[in-house]
Amino acid sequence: MKAVVYKGPYKMEVEQVEEPEIQEETDAIVKITSTSISGSDLRAYRGKTSVKPETILGHEAVGIVDSIGTAVQSIKEDDRVSIPANIACGFCFNCVRGYPNACLTTIKERAGAVYGCADFGQYQGCQTEYIRVPFADFNCLKLPGVPNDQWEDDFLLLSDAFPTGFYANELVQVQAGSTVAIFGAGTVGLMAAYCAILKGASEVYVIDNIEERLNKAKEIGAVPIDFSKQDPVEQIRNWRKSNVALQAAQRQDDFRMNGVMSAIDAVGYEAKDDRNPLNQNPNQIIENLIRVVNPTGKIGIVGFYSIFPQEDVDVKIKKK
Numbered sequence: 001m002k003a004v005v006y007k008g009p010y011k012m013e014v015e016q017v018e019e020p021e022i023q024e025e026t027d028a029i030v031k032i033t034s035t036s037i038s039g040s041d042l043r044a045y046r047g048k049t050s051v052k053p054e055t056i057l058g059h060e061a062v063g064i065v066d067s068i069g070t071a072v073q074s075i076k077e078d079d080r081v082s083i084p085a086n087i088a089c090g091f092c093f094n095c096v097r098g099y100p101n102a103c104l105t106t107i108k109e110r111a112g113a114v115y116g117c118a119d120f121g122q123y124q125g126c127q128t129e130y131i132r133v134p135f136a137d138f139n140c141l142k143l144p145g146v147p148n149d150q151w152e153d154d155f156l157l158l159s160d161a162f163p164t165g166f167y168a169n170e171l172v173q174v175q176a177g178s179t180v181a182i183f184g185a186g187t188v189g190l191m192a193a194y195c196a197i198l199k200g201a202s203e204v205y206v207i208d209n210i211e212e213r214l215n216k217a218k219e220i221g222a223v224p225i226d227f228s229k230q231d232p233v234e235q236i237r238n239w240r241k242s243n244v245a246l247q248a249a250q251r252q253d254d255f256r257m258n259g260v261m262s263a264i265d266a267v268g269y270e271a272k273d274d275r276n277p278l279n280q281n282p283n284q285i286i287e288n289l290i291r292v293v294n295p296t297g298k299i300g301i302v303g304f305y306s307i308f309p310q311e312d313v314d315v316k317i318k319k320k
């Protein structure tokens with residue numbers, strides 16, 4: 001079968017690899033019909049992770065069950081399934097408490113396994129034709145429809161981006177009437193904004209500096225904030241101050257609550273510096289979260305943070 005294989009920094013190749021086989025009776029082999037490229041894949045591509053050459057990247061996929069082990073109960077051949085990015089057992093201390101992202105069974109070195117991701121277990125990724133799914137009863141989400149129907153692209157988002165955006169809202173307890181600031185308008189940030197609106201938030205701000213992304217945030221119903229034009233925290237405070245109805249509803253001491261109650265980091269350590277977007281500033285989003293959130297508010301981080309060489313921090317983002 002063909003697969004997208006990592007060969008080293010900035011070098012990927014499509015080549016023939018061996019098809020995966022059932023190794024445990026709890027496994028399934030899934031024929032992938034759609035997959036995508038995550039920000040984590042881009043970190044690997046740039047050589048910023050310890051992913052080894054010959055690894056197949058990718059951890060977002062939807063497909064059709066090709067075969068199952070004898071112990072698999074809940075899915076069968078030809079079922080259409082989503083494959084969540086996290087590989088989890090469903091029965092360990094963390095899984096039973098609702099944290100499959102920190103499964104203790106599927107990786108021995110730490111907590112939490114992911115397909116085709118350095119430091120998250122030795123599992124091949126999804127950017128290929130067939131994939132081995134461990135603990136298939138827990139890691140295959142059965143879906144309606146048929147391959148390449150009108151839901152194919154939407155279902156692909158169920159692997160990672162949509163649930164991560166939803167989970168970000170859970171972390172900061174978004175509910176009806178919430179005020180939410182989301183840093184980053186990549187796929188996860190936009191999904192977080194979409195979920196905040198689904199949950200009934202009354203104000204949703206999305207911060208980025210790429211016009212197309214901000215336009216998409218506006219299309220979803222959020223207030224787009226371009227951090228390259230002015231300090232994004234000040235922009236949010238000013239926007240709230242300029243809202244006549246909001247100000248009229250406030251009591252005399254409420255001016256100290258002119259930030260938001262819920263603030264989400266959907267960027268991580270590869271953040272651009274607000275004042276000089278050509279440079280990276282790994283602390284930028286954390287600083288902004290602290291400044292924008294009100295007393296008693298919540299901050300939630302779904303952006304990726306890692307131990308990385310200091311010289312990477314100073315790497316200037318190449319101009320397109």
Ligand SMILES: [Zn+2]
Nearest residue numbers: 089092095103
């Ligand atoms: Zn587990």
